[in-house]
Amino acid sequence: xxxxxNPPPRVGLFVTCLVDLMRPxxxxxxxxxLEEAGCKVIVPSQTCCGQPAFNxxxxxxxxxxxxxxxxxxxxxxxxxxxxxxxxGMLARHYPGLFIDEPEMAVxxxxxxxxxxxxxxxxxxxxxxxKVSARYEGVVVYHDSCSNLREMGVAGQPRKLxxxxxxxxxxxxxxxDACCGFGGTFAVKYGELSDAIVAKKSAAVAASGxxxxxxxxxxxxxxxxxxxxxxxxxxxxxxxxxVLAGLTDDPPIGESAAGAKP
Amino acid sequence: MSVATTPRxxxxxxxxxxxxxxxxxxxxxxxFVSGRAAAAERLPEFEALRDSARAxxxxxxxxxxxxxxxxxxxxxxxxxxxxxxxxxxxANAIVLDLCTRRGARAVTKGKSMISEEIxxxxxxxxxxxxxxxxxxxxxxxxxxxxxxxxxIAPAIHLSKADIxxxxxxxxxxxxxxxxxxxxxxxxxxxxxxLRDKFFSADxxxxxxxxxxxxxxTSIIVTNEGNGDLTQILPKVHVVVASLEKIVPTLxxxxxxxxxxxxxxxxxxxxxxxxxxxxxxxxxDPDGPDxxxxxxxxxxxxxxxxxxxxxxxxxxxxxxCMNHCPxxxxxxxxxxxxxxxxxxxxxxxPSLIGVAKGGQLPNASTxxxxxxxxxxxxxxxxxxxxxxREREFExxxxxxxxxxxxxxxxxxxxxxxxxxxATDLMMRALHLxxxxxxxxxxxxxxxxxxxxxxxxAPQGATxxxxxxxxxxxxx
Amino acid sequence: MSARDEILAAVRRSLHVxxxxxxxxxxxxxxxxxxPAGIIPERGQGEAGKRAATFGKEAALAQASLAEVAEAADVxxxxxxxxxxxxxxxxxxxxxxxxxxxxxxxxxxxxISRGPSDGNDQNAVSVAFAAVAESGTLALVSGxxxxxxxxxxxxxxxxxxxxxxxxxxxESVFVKLRAVYGVGAAPRTVNFITGPSRxxxxxxxxxxxxxxxxxxxxxxxxxxxxxxxxx
Numbered sequence: 001x002x003x004x005x006n007p008p009p010r011v012g013l014f015v016t017c018l019v020d021l022m023r024p025x026x027x028x029x030x031x032x033x034l035e036e037a038g039c040k041v042i043v044p045s046q047t048c049c050g051q052p053a054f055n056x057x058x059x060x061x062x063x064x065x066x067x068x069x070x071x072x073x074x075x076x077x078x079x080x081x082x083x084x085x086x087x088g089m090l091a092r093h094y095p096g097l098f099i100d101e102p103e104m105a106v107x108x109x110x111x112x113x114x115x116x117x118x119x120x121x122x123x124x125x126x127x128x129x130k131v132s133a134r135y136e137g138v139v140v141y142h143d144s145c146s147n148l149r150e151m152g153v154a155g156q157p158r159k160l161x162x163x164x165x166x167x168x169x170x171x172x173x174x175x176d177a178c179c180g181f182g183g184t185f186a187v188k189y190g191e192l193s194d195a196i197v198a199k200k201s202a203a204v205a206a207s208g209x210x211x212x213x214x215x216x217x218x219x220x221x222x223x224x225x226x227x228x229x230x231x232x233x234x235x236x237x238x239x240x241x242v243l244a245g246l247t248d249d250p251p252i253g254e255s256a257a258g259a260k261p
Numbered sequence: 262m263s264v265a266t267t268p269r270x271x272x273x274x275x276x277x278x279x280x281x282x283x284x285x286x287x288x289x290x291x292x293f294v295s296g297r298a299a300a301a302e303r304l305p306e307f308e309a310l311r312d313s314a315r316a317x318x319x320x321x322x323x324x325x326x327x328x329x330x331x332x333x334x335x336x337x338x339x340x341x342x343x344x345x346x347x348x349x350x351x352a353n354a355i356v357l358d359l360c361t362r363r364g365a366r367a368v369t370k371g372k373s374m375i376s377e378e379i380x381x382x383x384x385x386x387x388x389x390x391x392x393x394x395x396x397x398x399x400x401x402x403x404x405x406x407x408x409x410x411x412x413i414a415p416a417i418h419l420s421k422a423d424i425x426x427x428x429x430x431x432x433x434x435x436x437x438x439x440x441x442x443x444x445x446x447x448x449x450x451x452x453x454x455l456r457d458k459f460f461s462a463d464x465x466x467x468x469x470x471x472x473x474x475x476x477x478t479s480i481i482v483t484n485e486g487n488g489d490l491t492q493i494l495p496k497v498h499v500v501v502a503s504l505e506k507i508v509p510t511l512x513x514x515x516x517x518x519x520x521x522x523x524x525x526x527x528x529x530x531x532x533x534x535x536x537x538x539x540x541x542x543x544x545d546p547d548g549p550d551x552x553x554x555x556x557x558x559x560x561x562x563x564x565x566x567x568x569x570x571x572x573x574x575x576x577x578x579x580x581c582m583n584h585c586p587x588x589x590x591x592x593x594x595x596x597x598x599x600x601x602x603x604x605x606x607x608x609x610p611s612l613i614g615v616a617k618g619g620q621l622p623n624a625s626t627x628x629x630x631x632x633x634x635x636x637x638x639x640x641x642x643x644x645x646x647x648x649r650e651r652e653f654e655x656x657x658x659x660x661x662x663x664x665x666x667x668x669x670x671x672x673x674x675x676x677x678x679x680x681x682a683t684d685l686m687m688r689a690l691h692l693x694x695x696x697x698x699x700x701x702x703x704x705x706x707x708x709x710x711x712x713x714x715x716x717a718p719q720g721a722t723x724x725x726x727x728x729x730x731x732x733x734x735x
Numbered sequence: 736m737s738a739r740d741e742i743l744a745a746v747r748r749s750l751h752v753x754x755x756x757x758x759x760x761x762x763x764x765x766x767x768x769x770x771p772a773g774i775i776p777e778r779g780q781g782e783a784g785k786r787a788a789t790f791g792k793e794a795a796l797a798q799a800s801l802a803e804v805a806e807a808a809d810v811x812x813x814x815x816x817x818x819x820x821x822x823x824x825x826x827x828x829x830x831x832x833x834x835x836x837x838x839x840x841x842x843x844x845x846x847i848s849r850g851p852s853d854g855n856d857q858n859a860v861s862v863a864f865a866a867v868a869e870s871g872t873l874a875l876v877s878g879x880x881x882x883x884x885x886x887x888x889x890x891x892x893x894x895x896x897x898x899x900x901x902x903x904x905x906e907s908v909f910v911k912l913r914a915v916y917g918v919g920a921a922p923r924t925v926n927f928i929t930g931p932s933r934x935x936x937x938x939x940x941x942x943x944x945x946x947x948x949x950x951x952x953x954x955x956x957x958x959x960x961x962x963x964x965x966x
Binding site for chain 2: 017043059176181
Binding site for chain 2: 924
């Protein structure tokens, strides 16, 4: 990127509440990938995209959070999230929240236009074709529903994974099947969610992979939690960690002490 | 109307998950998924046809009053009669009246979800009239006293053994030593028994996939031909259909027909697509003497102009439930009423109220597969969300959930407080989960930890680490 | 207020209209009068030879059997061959269709009966009003020429299709119907039939002959009507 003519894009990292709270290493992996691709990364003060409220029917809270988020990222050229569901909330649902407020709707539209999911931002917007990471393992990649259906993310992470040295990518049977997380659904309808994730866990086992990746921490925690309860030894990480070559931290649900099932 | 067990949805779910026979049977519906994909692949115009179909329905709904009037004029012109019913009670009364006027003792029925909705069979039986389902799947579940578990494949939850057991129990006049181990034998037996019923019926009742205003025609699609024998053999043919089945012209119906079977079973066309217009004409050697159409409202007019209007585009193909992870896990009966799967989740609260039917739109991950395959491009997840909004406004959601979300919202609207509070909590949880890196149990997280381990956080939050690194906010 | 009036009023209320609005009425009248065609798949299109080939392929996919004969006079022999090859009784029911009546059935050993079926016929033959290439579908209309019961009650249904009546798409069938029955009218029944009767209700096993015929045999007559007129 020619910095003299084109200043580096100012990318606001929307880290997502799950990454922020549960697994900061994913956020740092995202920063590394963005900076290596020539971006200036900033992290405005943020909380949540508002999905939990939105999907529970609380539009007022969702609107309040949206207003706050739009304001916080006002000076960014792009807003990038390592999550299809959060990027989807920002890019696809924020404008609709302000259907009765024309002024805010315009702002929300402009904001939505600059929101992207991480892998698609790297590949589609910045033209990144490969990464310099290495990872020894047989990897299966789960397409989260929001990534697939709201954000059109499927080929991009796979393209980048193909460039990771030592990594062999295999596919799941029915890769587009939901894992049963669905946010609050997993807790409200635990037994039903469990029945669905059990199928996904079996599919991961059938794929022969030793590593599960996805661009969605909620799905990953859900599938990891089930596999670990079942005693399956599959390492689970966010795809950004592998792409950035930052795999020193223990995989999801494991500890540094290496407590294995 | 038939009684809903939807309020006890979670119990229904539990029973369905424990039912091994049901779980085995549910694995069969994968055929519909591959079938639809193959059919769509084989027709280059498929996506454009979905758009065309959607536009036709939207146009029709926007002019529904006028098309209804045009339709009834044409039915009358061809010698038929249109009867309007505001609700289930009125619809049943009309059909009963048509039957008793003819002294009818037996009624054959083609598959009709509307007749399930209004509880027609029960109303007929109460009046001493035998109602016989003729669609093979419907016939089998009628013998078992069950309701359909899928709108296209009503007996999909049953095994061959279940069906054999039922036939032996119900067809007592046949020799007990007969071999019913093969599906062909079961079919042959049903065919023979139902053939008699087709001939002895006084009235035949069918549903309608479409009602065509141009010619006053009703259209049904079947693979068996039972809907045809139901309507051409008895003296009276009664069609029960809801208002939104109207389409303007035969050419419009052709657009919809091209996406219907493909979305449902993966066939390009069902074996029989039958257009019925009025009673038999002078010179016709077969056909009914009388043709009646019962047009049912039962909540449709109220859906027009509402947030749920798009649901009126539904052509009852079943693609949504065939692709739904929730339906695949529990089958149709667990939904508790007539319509299962995503379309049932959106339609049921409209018809029986959100207080009774509200569980259904909540029991979804909003994965979006339904909308992806819906031939009419109905935004099903969006409408499920609308129902959740209605429930939230009416404070119908469970108290604990409201409290937890309210608490989350409180902090999420206050970034500085949020950062401090979450950092503290995550550090504490990290220590608590330390050695294993995950929890087998956590207070307030029972819905999760009963079935899965819960990852422990890494400790300090991203935002607190970022600030520590860069020493400033931005 | 009658149920009808109440329902129409409720619909109008929801749509925020009175029903008297001229533009709406004009839009409805226009659509009903013009019957605009939507998207017609390429698959069934093309000249006669291509359409016939597509029809044959699609009909076979739907598990109908198919044979081609040069002229109408060749039909009885083909029907007799079909019945004998499948070990079916040499009897056949048909309606009053003049084209069938003109065929040399006497040259076969088939026992012919005429009129609607009462359920005791093994085999029946009808002439299709039209055939649709895009899905291998037959279109039959009710009436004394080809009683509807012949298409549903017998075990085996044979349908004669004249090549002139083999069109590309369903819309073309509706155009033909309008030409015969008038605008805004239709016969009592139009049956679009694609393959023999089937059910997959028993453990998803595909079985033929659920209530309607187990076998559907299509005989396509190549000769154009203008060429050899039926004698």
